[in-house]
């Protein structure tokens with residue numbers, strides 16, 4: 001895909017870390033796995049939840065022009081006739097094993113990819129949508145599809161939202177949910193799977209203001225990834241060429257990330273014009289008109305769609321955060337995850353398993369877990385325990401030692417710098433809160449002190 005692939009991180013290392021530490025497992029692994037389906041383990045589910053929560057916060061909670069929706073996965077089959085999915089994906093398809101462009105085999109002249117000359121997959125009469133039956137009878141009339149995108153649930157609810165929320169243009173509907181595509185070629189771990197999650201916004205605007213809103217969302221969405229801690233140099237915008245543009249799109253940009261396999265799409269931002277609402281009006285017979293109270297005009301809004309993949313965002317965050325540092329004779333593997341994304345925010349580590357220490361540490365653990373995901377670890381040396389937390393991206397460790405029993409102070413150790421401070425246990429929660437929100441570690445609460453280098457446990 002590109003010559004500029006990153007060096008320190010590769011997909012094998014990410015897959016191995018994910019399996020070893022319980023981020024992501026192959027689906028139904030005991031049966032040999034199910035191709036291109038993945039299960040998020042105890043740490044993965046937290047990371048994924050954090051990605052979704054951060055997105056929801058940015059696009060719904062902190063805005064007054066976007067509201068949320070959770071539409072069902074199964075929709076009336078006419079939806080897919082209106083959207084073009086039924087027709088668009090029912091051809092005999094072949095896909096290039098090299099550049100992944102798909103072609104209708106009945107329109108091809110040779111047996112190689114017309115774009116790059118690569119080898120092609122066997123042709124299949126192929127609809128990208130998973131088909132199933134609703135109710136007890138397996139007949140054509142009861143066919144329904146697992147949605148291949150969440151978008152259509154928002155288009156068909158446009159009037160419901162206008163009528164119940166009294167939202168006026170411009171406004172958006174946001175949704176996070178599962179989508180299913182029977183992809184011809186899969187691979188690159190969770191980058192392309194057959195069951196995945198999307199985070200989509202359908203932003204309805206007055207025709208004529210669409211260009212402006214398109215540019216607005218392009219910038220807004222790019223900044224979201226930067227705020228998540230993804231390095232700017234690993235992100236780029238790429239405009240779709242005329243040939244690439246989907247049938248519904250007037251304009252489209254991808255936000256690409258420099259994955260280990262090269263620059264690949266993280267999110268697509270499209271100006272869909274009035275295509276979707278016009279189609280649904282036609283197929284349902286229901287009006288999709290919007291009445292503008294100010295100008296007294298009726299019109300069909302245009303739609304700007306930022307469509308992101310949850311799983312691709314998770315993968316980009318993992319790849320971007322992955323780091324290795326020399327550590328005496330070994331290598332320290334760490335994830336520089338943004339604190340908002342880290343599956344575990346704080347690990348509580350008693351210096352030894354001896355009773356008075358364990359009791360004090362467990363009390364701290366019980367208190368902190370009311371606020372964040374916390375882990376408690378008393379197995380093996382303190383150095384090893386720090387490394388275990390570094391590898392899963394835990395921003396802070398709190399160490400409870402014998403002196404803590406006397407002076408009621410504990411040590412906070414920070415993941416990236418390995419710096420340590422010692423503070424009164426009574427202000428631990430407030431101090432951690434400030435640090436997790438980005439305060440410098442060395443801003444000390446009353447009674448706190450910088451913990452000297454030679455006193456570090458590891």
Ligand code: ATP
Nearest residue numbers: 191192193196198265266267268307308309311312
């Ligand atoms: P691609 O060209 O990589 O197949 P696409 O252009 O078909 O992707 P869209 O239809 O624009 O993808 O879907 C919006 C987003 O949903 C993508 O940017 C991606 O993040 C996510 N997505 C799409 N297909 C998959 C998949 N098979 N696995 C994981 N995520 C996906």
